[in-house]
Amino acid sequence: MFGDSGSTRRSVLQKAGIVGVAGTGAFFSSNTVTASSTPVPVMSVENNDELGRNLEVGDTVTLSGTQSVDPDGGSLSYQWTVDHYDEGLLAGGSDETFEYQFEHVGNHVIGLSVETDGGNREFTTWNVTVIDGSPEDGMPFAGIDIDTPLEVGTSTTLEAYSRVTDPEIEAADWRIVYNSPDRTERHVRRSGMEIEYTFDQPGEYLVEVNVEGDNGEESFQSKFVEVSGSNSEPPVPIMTVANEDDLGQNLEVGDTIELSGTRSDASAGGSLSYQWTVDHYDKGLLAGGSDGTFEYQFEHVGNHVIGLSVETETGHQEFTTWNVTVIDDRPEDGIPFAGIDIDTPVDVGTSTTLEAYSRVTDPGIQSADWRIIYNSPDRTERYVRRSGMEVEYTFDQPGEYLVEVNVEGDNGEESFQSTFLQVADPNREPPVPELEIEPESDIFWVGDTVTFDGSNSSDPEGGSLEYQWIVEHEEEGLIDGVSEESFEYTFEMSGEHYVSLTVENEVGQREWDSTTVTAIPSDY
Template sequence: MISKTALVGGMLGLLSACGGGSSGGGDDDDTPRDNENAPPTAMIANLVSPQPLSAQLALDANASTDPDGDALQYQWSILTGPAGHNASITDAVAPLATLVADVPGAYTIQLVVNDGTVNSAPASVSIVLTNTVPLAEAGADRAVDLQPGTPLNVTLNGSGSSDADGHRLSYVWQILDTPEGSTVILNGATEVQPTLTGLDLPGTYTVGLTVNDGYADSARDQVQITTNNVAPVADAGNDIGGKQVGDSVTLNGTQSSDFDGDSLSYQWAFTDNVPTGPLPALDNATSSMPSFTIEQKGNYELELTVSDGELSDRDTVWVNVGNTAPVANAGSDQVANLGDTISLSADASTDVDGDRLQFSWSILTAPAGSSADISDPNALNTGFTPDISGTYVVQLRVSDGETDSIDSVQIDVDSILNYAPVANAGSPQSFDNPGVQVVLDGSASSDPDNDALLYSWSFKSKPDASMAELNGADTVSPSFIADTAGVYEVQLSVSDGELFSINTPTVIVTVAENTPPQADAGTDQSELILGATVALNGSGSNDPDGDTLTYQWSVTSAPAESQYQFSNSTVASPDFTLNQAGDYLLQLTVSDGMMDDVDTVQLSVSDGDLDGDGLLSSFELDQGLLPNAIDSDGDSINDGLENEDGDSLNNQWEQTFGYRIDLADSDDDGIADGDEDFDNDGYSNQVEIDAGTDPTNPDSRPVSMADQFHFEIKSSPVVAGGQLIYSITAGNLSEVDTLSNLVVSMTLPAGVSFNRFGNASLDSSGQSGCLANGFCDD
């Protein structure tokens, strides 16, 4: 902005230049004349600062004025700028001009306008131009084909990099990442288009580019060069020769490779170039090293396909199987009598290739003077008749058309007639289970001359897993343990000491798999009465194979402190005795000698009130009577609730069996002892086992007995010191009522023995103590 003082000064200068006033001494008057020119005023439109260097900075002088209205002329100029700049102003004499700057920094722009006569005072404006950071462009990512053993060069291109300010750029390329082990280098790293030289390994190569406009570095850009997947290389190995039928062949594809390091999958298969017939099984055909067993001669071509998951490759290998020589077998040496016809057989000769065999028999040696000859020298089975006693050696030659094989057999001919024995291995046998002993029978073998026989047994075949061996293989009846299910074929050869049997018969022994037995311990038994003998029943157990079973009974669980006993724990149906109420779990194990099975049976034993008359069974006077369930006189009152004898007790409490004790009146009170309640427990004496005990409580066991009591012997005869099981049926008891049908046991006192069943009495005078069941003698 031009100041007011400057404007006035300018105007005065203009006037002075144009002259004015007179020499005649006119007045010194500073007032301008009407015809004097007024200087114009330069005005520059406001500019925003700072601005990017790349901007086209418009300069506007349209606000400049001239008081006289004169047309203005414009002159733009750059007063100051950054060092080294080459900025310029386009249209520098127009009201609208443009500043073209090349260097960032502060610029001062000046404007002077002229009205045709005089210049204005200069106007100026300052502005700061800032640099724009350049942009690096390393080019698009690429995928390239890289072949093994052929390094690849790739040219990079940074020409897409730019600078908004138009500055010249410099380039810096840098390798950021390569596959491990790569020796790639970067040539021309400061050029726009450098070369990535020697890509040698599969993978991704990353290169970064940074550009500079002379003032600032760009952000780094990067480009990735990725190698395309390369197909793997299949290598089925070298061709294999020199193999024969029966050999195992292992193929080898381990030299197959993948340039990219990918995991490979393998698939082997026979091609169509194989011998006619079924193909052998190829074991592990998806491994790098499968195998197979040669079954026939010829040439086999196999193909290996390897894959990396995307691409695959194939290779083939030949397996050459040559001819295998046959094996001649002229049979066993023989002993014969003069005049016998000697049978020769090449039937045991073999050829693993399955080739058709040709046979040729000939007599190599014979006794002097013999003219014997083979009847049919080219037959499989032939013979001759010796004409002189002595030794004959016969040779067999077999040929498969390519190779030969020979064998010989010796025949010793005796002038004394001797006939070969005949072997008989017996009849076929079969068994249901392994583990049985098999006894063979060669007793049907015979000798025409009745010579004593020598026996030779051997296995011709047996199950693969069997380890069976013959015991007494040189006897008429050897044996072996058939340890595995399957078929056993045993052959027998017999000799009379000179000649072997010309036949070798076999016997077949078939052993089936064993089936486990099935245990059946019988049905559970409940509501058993304590003291009764329990009959167990395992007879329902069976064995599907019909094997003989063995039995073993045991107790799995029983009431605490209980005592029990089997009459015989190794039979199918033993008796079981016990001494305490509760639940008993018994187990039956049955075995067929090889396998076992188990079953259980539950016994529930009670000493409770079985007949519902209010008294525990062990305290019954006459167990089994149900006085409350009968109305014998039809008066609608059950017998147990009546009082027919007029005493103080209903019938249900009356004694009904044995020696009555309710007749005595020991205290002379007019009431029979049996009707009294000495211990005031609510039960009359006649129903109590012992005064002071509770007949409804199973734990109230002790009784007092008189010196002599009656009983019934239930057990077998016993001697002193043994256990006696008895049933009290009557007795002379003191302070107790009669016991009826109560089964108890005791250990006999010294000097006491029993040798019969039936009723008896025991005098225990002078003895005291408790019997084994808790009953006491006082």
């Protein structure tokens, strides 16, 4: 229902119904977080669980901007707008929360602008496509068929059709909208049931169609499509921890991490822009930054998601995330210290015991509330809640789950803990990674170019695989990361290089293979 392609970053924000954060790019925001005095607008959907997969005419959304942040601690004023691509401005509001019932099919842009006491203003937007899920008798129900993936310079067929047999469609009018990286917009119009169109720029397009039935009635539909550059690759975001040696085995409240994205690869050359975010599962967006490096001190226990989005000069975006659980190893007197005990490994369909406990003897725990979150391979998310010191739960899908517990001590104080859990399907074999090097050797000269190849990796079930390569140097640490089946690599430094390949199947099962190769100085 969110109108754009899925991703880990997006699904994380949708856990709380958050659909817009300024500066992420993936949310169509036109600004970035630049200074401490600039507010951070955050838009969330309060009734997310009540809405279906698609937004339909008649649906009401309840929006909130209360998670927006003024880094200086001042108050914020709010301005909401609802725009329709054809009808123009439909509604507005100036409270922290905003409710709107959709009356029109087609693409809407919901905007939230927040302003500080000092007059600094930022905004974020949410693109929403509204359909009519229950067309009246005699009304066509427009659909769009486009063969993907799409590349710049390649002729593409756009086909309009009706999802109902009566009436038949006799005409279709198209509008193809391109939002360039500099935030200017241009569009072209075409007519015909089936048209050929050549996308001339990489990036995201909005494709709209209005169809007319043979009885004169009309219907509208739209979808977002991503067009890649034929001679360019998307960037490869690489997040590294500069002060890793200074941190303990567990991250604790008060720890400061120093992150860097400067090893990210623009692939096709050129410069990159950066966007960092820190999200907490319960407290929402905590911080952001737009430099190549980023520093953050943890103030809250629980699960955090640190995101890095990189964008090329041509508008290609990719992002990566790091899930971090922060604990407090120095609980105050009288505060419980939550722990989770789960017998692993865990298989689909098997009843599993989840036990909450306190790592301190005083106070004792009197209650525990659980939340079990599943992120499916298509990046949609669902969760269930349970209560009890010890609960039985049967995981019904393979993949990665986040298990959270909030415990209450017998003195009324609370503590939180979470852990990630991998659930396997005993009836499905995991993928088989196959890491190969061409030419075949484990010793090379500095300056040599080799091919790291994972094409012989396989899924015994015949499904597709996703690939993630990491190249680390014995002294310099992470120096490259690629998400292709195979790639070329040139040794620029002497010494040992650790190379790993992780493959993931369609249900989230992962396996990895690794090897170590040595590069010798060319003047050796």
